Amino acid sequence: MSSIISISGVTKTYATGFEALKEINLDIERGEIFALLGPNGAGKTTLISIVCGIVNRSSGSVSVDGHDISKDYRAARSLIGLVPQELTIDAFETVWATVNYSRGLFGKAPNTAFVEKVLRDLSLWDKKDSKAITLSGGMKRRLMIAKALAHEPRVLFLDEPTAGVDVELRQDMWAMVRRLREDGVTIILTTHYIEEAEAMADRVGVINKGEIILVEDKAELMRKLGRKQMRLELRAPLTAMPDGLSRYSLELSADGNQLTYTYDNQSDRPGVASLIRDLEAAGIQFRDLDTKNSSLEEIFVNLLRQEP
């Protein structure tokens, strides 16, 4: 896959002297869903805003489909749709006017069939004549997306797309984002909901204190950094861990009824079989057993914990 966005050596120091981005190098591949994760204040919005031409970088370069965002600003910007965190729609404008106006701003010829398709895809068609002020919160967010798609961008930035959105609507949004990808749109989203990245992203980037600390294929990341846990429900509670089991990384629940064994996903010798033998030798019996893989959330928290 070739990259559609290329960010090279980008730094940002705000007028206050605050260094929000330190030497960011990042390539976004054509047609992927890329999730940018990071704690509050990590620099996600700053980075997106630079690519979209809203904030000036202090140094470095960015190109969008080969167009330099400074030298070739218009061409670069016309390839991008941005859905910012805050609502930026005129409350007294209709849905139809909002989307068509936005298309016009990019100098695109009117195309009612295209705008109709966007509104239908976002389940806003029956609201086309409603004023934005009369829409529910979820509809307003969808209108923001419709507005961002009005000029047929090839790249869509979604900054915290589902912040404060209920679970059902969040699932709808995810489905909609996947459909956009199927249409060939590259999607970059920032999110606090790690389950969102887990559900949708092809690749994940983690940014912390203005630095990209990791970029990885999501499935690979979960395979490489993921851990597995096996939980055993004991027949009789244990008061202390028997000596013979000290070589395993075992945790005993406070009531003594559960043992949890954490092990490496990738290891050829995860030690499960020998643990079970050793439990037997120690006379510990269990009623039930289950295993689970660690989530992206656990991987993320561990990554940030390792950072100085």
Ligand SMILES: Nc1ncnc2c1ncn2[C@@H]1O[C@H](COP(=O)(O)OP(=O)(O)OP(=O)(O)O)[C@@H](O)[C@H]1O
């Ligand atoms: N105009 C500005 N002037 C000075 N500092 C700023 C400005 N805008 C942002 N910052 C600072 O830069 C840092 C990065 O902010 P940014 O909004 O990019 O973070 P973020 O990762 O998007 O955070 P969040 O998840 O909270 O939206 C923060 O410490 C913020 O206070």
